[in-house]
Amino acid sequence: MRIGFFHESAGTKHAGGIAIYLQYMAAELSKSHDVYLYTQEGSPTALLRDSAVTIVPMPGISDRIATAITTLSPAGRQDINSLAMVGRGVGNDLIEHIETNTDVLITFIWLDDLLLSNLVDVPTVYGFHRIDIEGFGGRLRDTHSQTRTILANTERTAERITEVFDRTVDGVAYPGIDPDQFNPAVPPAFESDEPAVLFVGRVQEQKGVFDLVNAVGDVDTDCTVHVVGAGRTEALRETAWSAGIGDSVRIHGEIPHDELPGYYTAVDVFCLPSYVESFGMANLEAMACGTPVVSGRLAPIESYLTHGVHGHLVEPGDTEELAAVLERLLTSPEERLRLGANALERSKTYTWDNQATVLEAVCAQAVATDDEMEVENTEGAREVPQSTFR
Template identity: 30%
Template sequence: MSKIRRLAMISLHTSPLDQPGTGDAGGMNVYVVEVARRLAERDIEVDIFTRATSSQLDPVMTLCAGVEVRNVHAGPFEGLTKNELPGQMCVFAREVLRAEAAQPLGHYDVVHSHYWLSGQVGALASDRWGVPLVHSMHTMAKVKNAALADGDTPEPAARVIGEEQVVEASDLLVANTELEARQLIDLYGADPDRVEIVHPGVDCTVFRPQDQAAARAARGIPADALVLLFAGRIQPLKAPDVLLHATAELLQLRPELRRRLVVPIVGGPSGSGLERPTALANLADDLGISDVVRFVPPVPQHELAGWYSAASLVAVPSYNESFGLVAVEAQASGVPVVAAAVGGLTTVVRHGSSGLLVDTHDPLDWAKAIEPALVDEAYRDRLAAGAVKQAQRFAWDATAEQTLEAYHRAVRMREAMAG
């Protein structure tokens, strides 16, 4: 079997160099970076192709030893929404093919595309180079449209069609969880033999239990505070509004908590949330809870780890998550998670052991779930111990190793077809 030496990763709509937590940058960015780094540690050269969003970016930038980010000029640097990017796929694909054409024949051994836009380009590159296409969906239109937040915009039909085409074109599909694998098979007609389940991971050297008092002091949070944290992109899909409504309900149930309660919202507007960037702050005012809510811009991972350590609980009320990196990062930091019982969160969080799963998005239900874990320190400590144990199930080294095995399987399938 041919050895895998070089990998072309495609991440068209968001760059691994972008700060997660705002715009289109989120868990997928973390995933691409962490897997690429660890593949490079296994002596695989990784080129990540992404769309340039600034004229100041060098055409090729080194992410780490063995990993280079290739900033492809395709369309205007700023102002394009994700839904407008399909119009730039041909230009992007041409530049990807041109980059490979400058190399000796057979330069790349595998293409790994992330998100459906990248999958469209990856399918073309795979055909042109005669190498396998491995694809990770990360999110799926049919799943998102089945669980839309109030006021959110449905994913367009063009995306649904594009995803179906990518599923058909891929040699192998990598799913984050067993649930995502079933969705690929049931909703998109994927061949079960061409779906591999590979859990994402967490960097336990960054996200680990730290001194809570020090973390709070560094952020101006009182030592005796009850800290209910949200981290992520501010958009309807992530449902930070559910947390604010739940906070208002909690203060109705337990008004004496107001003097100790702190609710940091760490992240920036994204997706349809960009249309109303002040909506969440306005909601906090309308609910009369702006005195307990703090809005914090997106922060690097080491700083995010500090915010987790300062928290009593982390809330993940999303309407859908293919995995839920925030939940596993928080648990690795020794913080229990209260999460919606949707998507990959049902894999990441063990109800009653590492956190709590809430079956609805009703704010009162959320307030009732949050209240005992927030005020009962002994209960919270038990959940915190379970959270660390649960997070140890997920490691980026294991993710990279299993992803590499998927690449080898895709290569074997290609070689078998070639006879």
């Protein structure tokens, strides 16, 4: 098959969870298929450079213009980038390139799917990565998209899609890990004289990183907190000083994804006490490195992390519970070793090659369904729905 992926930031170091998922899936599928990635211009990641993925750079929009637009409108930066990519791409033969070079196109952002499913003649697949999908954009996509094949990233996401949209999901492909990249043998990125706790993710309230800092302020055992990610870093520094641990918090900022393994192996505990997660890929990466995990008690996370077996789950926002769990782990090397070993074993279920096989089958189904509908249309059995934008 010739498989296309479309995402505004999938090829850059600023890629978030969905884009990283896309990168690994594209790289894995490129081992046996022709894969094209349509993304904004920029330096591709090492993963993509070393793969057989063909990157098709698209003109985007400058940060200055995007910021100005988001300030003056309710649209988010991702929406603006998607509109810019598709809009400018249409004027630069984007549609022709997709139709000439791909058999199926996969998108993961609602606006990308809404626009492209109505513009291209190849079958499209839409990947859901959230369970809070009842918003305006999601409903607009469901009403006007021409996509018939749906992918989910977890069973819980699949259940929500059925509950909200009354749609059958065609496949569930979980995020995965590369055990050659994420493993306990990776040299640590730094050394620490005292126990260390790591957070990886966007520095914002819903990720629970502010709760983590406040909880560590109530822990009796001396430790350091290492934060990897961009966002409200200055506010986090202020919170750390207010909690009395300003000297114990190290904010590393945003780092390339391929450098993360050394951060997981450098610490004693990984903590992601989020309020909302579609999956929590950072948890799985830490588990693959044999690092015990403390995370928010959320349905997507419970699908792969059993409380007390692979790590500990805490109620989002409960800093007292979080502090107690951290104190327990930081003072018990034996429990850390037990949980880390169990977590490592559990992570082996979630490899990219296993998950890419699911996506491959979903793409094949989309192509087959499209071929069947073309035959039915030719025989006059029924009309193929036409785009509202054509």
